Amino acid sequence: MNHRFVKVVSAVTLSFSLGAFADEVQVAVAANFTAPMQQIATEFEKDTGHKAVLSFGATGKFYSQIVNAAPFEVFLSADDETPAKLEKEQFTVPGTRFTYAIGKLVLWSAKDSYVDSKGDVLKAGDYKHLSLANPKTAPYGAAAIETLKKLGLLDSAQAKLVQGDNISQAHQFVSTGNVELGFVALSQVFKNGKVTSGSAWIVPEKLYTPIRQDAVILAKGKSKPAATALVDYLKTDKARAVIKSYGYDF
Numbered sequence: 001m002n003h004r005f006v007k008v009v010s011a012v013t014l015s016f017s018l019g020a021f022a023d024e025v026q027v028a029v030a031a032n033f034t035a036p037m038q039q040i041a042t043e044f045e046k047d048t049g050h051k052a053v054l055s056f057g058a059t060g061k062f063y064s065q066i067v068n069a070a071p072f073e074v075f076l077s078a079d080d081e082t083p084a085k086l087e088k089e090q091f092t093v094p095g096t097r098f099t100y101a102i103g104k105l106v107l108w109s110a111k112d113s114y115v116d117s118k119g120d121v122l123k124a125g126d127y128k129h130l131s132l133a134n135p136k137t138a139p140y141g142a143a144a145i146e147t148l149k150k151l152g153l154l155d156s157a158q159a160k161l162v163q164g165d166n167i168s169q170a171h172q173f174v175s176t177g178n179v180e181l182g183f184v185a186l187s188q189v190f191k192n193g194k195v196t197s198g199s200a201w202i203v204p205e206k207l208y209t210p211i212r213q214d215a216v217i218l219a220k221g222k223s224k225p226a227a228t229a230l231v232d233y234l235k236t237d238k239a240r241a242v243i244k245s246y247g248y249d250f
Helices: 003-021 031-048 059-067 081-088 120-124 139-150 154-160 167-175 225-234 237-245
Strands: 024-030 051-057 074-076 098-103 105-109 130-133 161-164 181-185 199-202 211-217
Touching: 024 031, 024 059, 024 225, 031 051, 031 167, 031 225, 031 237, 051 059, 051 225, 059 081, 074 081, 074 225, 081 211, 105 120, 105 139, 105 167, 130 139, 130 167, 139 154, 139 167, 139 181, 139 211, 154 161, 161 167, 167 181, 211 225, 225 237
Parallel strands: 024 051, 024 074, 130 161, 130 181
Antiparallel strands: 074 211, 098 211, 105 181, 105 199
16 A cells, blocks of 8 residues: 555545634633733644634623623633623533633833832832723722722822723733833733833732632633634643733633
């Protein structure tokens, strides 16, 4: 028998098998999780053949879209309250919700040495603007407001606040230099054990409610193999290593 022919047939058969079972899943992803999810999605496709089609934005806005029949099949929220609410309202597949990450808030500036290790720059109040995500739709924005309240600085900072629609926009305001400093997700400025640029103060977790980020399969993903596969993949050691490298806890 021609061994080369056998190899060609085997390769074609394998390709057909992967193609036959490969699926796409539409995923709504909280903006703070952009970088790790892009990395995870790439590995997910390599390892399973399934493709995750990602949309990034504010958790509150995703909630509105989901209840208004948006085509999302999996939701990676920036909190645990929104998925729980969707579950109660029967927009999810029961029993699929779990915490995929616990986020951390950080005060960050693109300028080196601008933010000190204790966050005293906030108390000094010499800055002109302070960026944060919209606290009504973005959990990290709500955590920022909670932090300012506990520090007794909300009133003095109020006139200086610049709100982004989501945490990505809040980060953009600071990274472009338009705003001196802002509250962002640690994952946006952290990789492999260190802050990647500028200066930062990791906000003590006692100053805000823990940011438990839950994922859930939505009702539209009930019969989608790729939806189940993605949620399972997020629980693997490989995915968790990526998540941890961006500063998240579990």
